[in-house]
Amino acid sequence: MTMRHLYQIQAQLVTFPVPSKSIDPNIIGVKLIGVCGAHANVRHGVLFFTHHLASPNVFAYNALLKAFAQNNNWYGTIDYFNQLVSLSSDALNPDEYTFTSVLKACAGLVQSVEGEKIHCYVTKYGCESNLFVRNSLVDLYFKVGYFGSALKLFDEMWVRDIVSWNTLLSGYCLRGNVNKARVIFDGMEEKNLVTWSTMISGYARIGKLQEARQLFEVMPKRNVVSWNAMIAGYGQNEKYAEAIKLFRQMQQESGLVPNDVTLVSVLSACAHLGALDLGMWIHRSIRRRRQELDVFLGNALADMYGKCGCILDARRVFDNMREKDVISWTIIITGLAMHGHANNAFMCFSEMLEHGVSPSAVTFMGILTACTHAGLVDKGLEYFTMMDQTYGISPKIEHYGCVVDLLSRAGRLDEAENLINSMPIAPNVIVWGALLGGCRIYKDAKRGERVVQHILELDPEHSGSYVYLANLYASMGRLDDAATCRLRLRDNGIRTPGCSWMEVDNTVHEFFMGDLSHPLTDKIYSMVKELRWKMKLAGYRPKTDIVVHNVDEEEKEDALSTHSEKLAIAFGLISTNQGTTIRIVKNLRVCNDCHDAIKIISKLVEREIIVRDRNRFHHFKNGTCSCNDYW
Structure with missing residues (x-):
């Protein structure tokens, strides 16, 4: 059933209501909410649940919780679960279907406290021995980092299915213990597509792409999840060209239709490589299929356009998104900053606040970058202060580096160096490098030589420092020292190739x-x-x-x-x-x-x-x- 069919059925129900004595409205509600979940239109499911079900039963709640969970709307899942238990009665007691959805949400949010609370409800309502609930609990405890609790629950299981073993396999991969995961993988009598994809993702997560690709090639059968695991693996390890190449192979050989996860991974690769043509082709394909832009796909598209130099297209995608999160606003603010549109970035930041969205640490990186590229030192310092004092966000090393860069570019080298010396966290090569850039611009040789020493203490093979020193010594007539720096560069081969x-x-x-x-x-x-x-x-x-x-x-x-x-x-x-x-x-x-x-x-x-x-x-x-x- 499509959403169009659902709207037609709903119109009939509104026009010609079915008497509640002949059929329980919850039976119809469960079906319609399920269709909304399958078509990623949970919002419509919530409207039907709220306005057409006067007395929703546990089955209606379960349908809504499942719709939230299958669309990764974790907060919605937990909110409606809490509503259910607050109304709990003999007719509204949560069951195993309730718990599998809400435990999935807790795992998605990596919320240990909320997860343990749900575990208490599981025990209270006698569902702990249910195979599906136990699998969900094991998965939750692995994802929140309670490895011992997860293994204990797994070991105590009287009955296990392939989902149980896949959950154990995923847990070891998540922890980075891929060798143990491979022992489990090799010992499993039954393997399905999830088993293979989990093992491929485990290898990719720790950078073992060759082993991941070997498994991918020998899989007896592949589905879109398998392709996604390998494509995402290349992207996670900055092998963007390989990710795109594999995507093209998927289109040519598999006959499978890429899903949102595929497209998000490929759009990310396009963004990093500047592959605008492919990114635009994906966007046209989305429009041809009349596919609604959810927040994840919309963010990926906007990011791709922004990083490929098309900031106006990025803004159009952003404006057409029905839902926006802090990541959406951050993408457009950072994109505007990267293109030198500082005033537009500031306006967008204000607009975000007006919509009730609180900025993140990454949002402030975008705003500080806008100030840096426009040379707006005082405004940058104002935003830097605002981070902690207004929003309680402690500046990270990246924020300090950005402010040092801002001061250094403007020639305020004393202030920049004083900021570094007063930082509550140890400065890294990037922070010192920002000051070195200012020394280079304003030809402050004495300070530059001092800064280089700090950099070389942290990274004895920092190529930029040797290049700077070689040029500095040459300009001072210290040709022997300049030659030594050049030899160090050549002999160690430590330059990052352009x-x-x-x-x-x-x-x-x-x-x-x-x-x-x-x-x-x-x-x-x-x-x-x-x-x-x-x-x-x-x-x-x-x-x-x-x-x-x-x-x-x-x-x-x-x-x-x-x-x-x-x-x-x-x-x-x-x-x-x-x-x-x-x-x-x-x-x-x-x-x-x-x-x-x-x-x-x-x-x-x-x-x-x-x-x-x-x-x-x-x-x-x-x-x-x-x-x-x-x-």
Whole structure:
């Protein structure tokens, strides 16, 4: 039955009510609420339960609890369970079906106190020996971290089914004890799709993707959950290209229709790689199927658009979402901040508060980032103070790093260093690195040398520090010290390689500095050479001082010309039609030379070039950048 059929039946019931003497309204209610749950329209189920059932019985409550639980609405499940027990009578006593739903909610929320309270009700109403309830209890105690209690309940079970063994297997995987889980897996006489998927997820959770893929390949049969486990595993381990590749394989080989879980995982991979074409294809597919955007899928779509450089599309998705949570607001605030729209981010923050949604620690990271990119120091400090004093959110290391970055970029280096020294938690490399960035911008060599020592104490192989020191020593005439830093970089191979991605025709292309592996390498380098010539005529002068290698000027210029984002742009120019926007994702901060070069390229080729680096988005157009050279 579809929701359309349900609306037709409900209209008939309203127009021609069935006399309660001939049939109990609860019987109809159970069926209709079940349909609402199956179609992820719990809201309509609640309306029917509230307005059409004058005296709901335990079966009607169970139908509603199941609808909440199967749609991961954990708070709704617990609220209506509490309503049920408050009305408890001989006709309204909770049963095993009640408890399986509410225990699932407690496990989903990882609420040990609420779970133990429900366990007391289970004992009170004599349901503890029920196999389904016992399985739910074991699952709950594993998920809240009460490993001993879970094992005790499992060991005391007189009867076990495959769900019991799968729950035990999941518990060991959840705890990270995959070796023990594998012993149980290998010893199970009966295995189902859940068994295989649980073991695959267990390996993926600890980064053993090869073992996970081996199991995936030898599965006797796969369903959408199996594919989801492997796709999500790649995403969790930052193998985003592999996640997308496996998704395409799923479409071509399995004949299965991806569900919301699949799409959320793939959209996350698209967001990280900047794979806009695939993300847009998924969005079109959702609209074709007239699929309602729940909060999880809506958040994933908005995040994908924001991280792929389409903040207006992200806002449209956000505005069309029927339900929004704090994550939804945080995604749009962070997206606006990344694109340099600080005032819009502040307005969105105020709008969130007006809707009664309290900000999270991540929300404040988005707001502080907006202040950083706009150079709004005092406003940033105001929000930083607001975190603790107004909302009781203790700043984490990330928030301190953001404020140090904010102060450092504005040249308030004394304040930044004083903040680091007064932090209640030990500063990490990122916090010191934010101050080092300010030292680099404002050429504070003495402070920079001191900051580097702090960084190297925490991370003796921090590549950025050696690059900074090499340049600093060279500028001071300390050539022997500069050479030592360069040798350390070369001998240990500790530099993080710059990498850029660009999507063309639904394929993500990856480029490293000096990359010669692409099939179109000859054409790419020919375009690089052509651009170098045109850029010099337009007044471009390479910033060779940022090259740490001890080579002559010409070799330094050659090295700069093959930075990964320049190769990606050259590929984009030869692979797309004139006027097409070029979108690049880079894993590191765009260097000063590339930033100047891309501004000139955007004017020469008359195209918009959007680059997402580690810090923010840069929209290059007609020789200027949206960051106003402040990044």
